[in-house]
Amino acid sequence: MTVGRVGRPHGLDGSFFVERASEDPARFAKGATLYVDAEPAKVASSKRGSGGRPVIKLDRAVPRGAELTLPRDELPPTEEGEYYTFELVGLQVEDEAGAALGSVEEVVSGVANDVLELDSGLALPLVDSCVLSVDLERRRIVIAAGFVEPPLR
Numbered sequence: 001m002t003v004g005r006v007g008r009p010h011g012l013d014g015s016f017f018v019e020r021a022s023e024d025p026a027r028f029a030k031g032a033t034l035y036v037d038a039e040p041a042k043v044a045s046s047k048r049g050s051g052g053r054p055v056i057k058l059d060r061a062v063p064r065g066a067e068l069t070l071p072r073d074e075l076p077p078t079e080e081g082e083y084y085t086f087e088l089v090g091l092q093v094e095d096e097a098g099a100a101l102g103s104v105e106e107v108v109s110g111v112a113n114d115v116l117e118l119d120s121g122l123a124l125p126l127v128d129s130c131v132l133s134v135d136l137e138r139r140r141i142v143i144a145a146g147f148v149e150p151p152l153r
Contacts, residue, residue: 001086003027004068015057017049028054034068093118093141
């Protein structure tokens with residue numbers, strides 16, 4: 001699971017801003033282990049930079065733009081009705097009437113809310129008024145009426 005991306009440098013000691021950072025600050029705490037290209041890297045130092053974004057230094061050099069990841073089995077379990085956004089990728093999306101809208105290609109972080117980007121080109125807000133249900137077992141998301149216009153005839 002991706003928890004961030006190596007961003008622009010911060011200072012001269014190898015520290016960098018974490019882009020698209022996980023909301024869990026413990027992921028970037030000093031001593032935490034992250035993975036870059038499937039190889040472990042320890043967080044050597046950690047602080048908050050401008051705008052509250054995490055600034056970390058790892059115990060080894062990593063390229064800018066590299067994904068910071070964690071294995072799935074190291075993630076804490078979710079509560080009932082909760083899910084990780086990466087679990088939504090690949091799920092089939094349909095409206096309340098059962099019409100297929102596509103499958104989730106990506107979940108994009110937005111300023112106000114995350115957005116489900118579908119392989120059909122649709123972009124849907126990940127908010128309660130739009131997403132009526134997420135069924136990970138059946139690999140399905142149901143969207144409320146009114147968020148997708150009917151096709152022109």
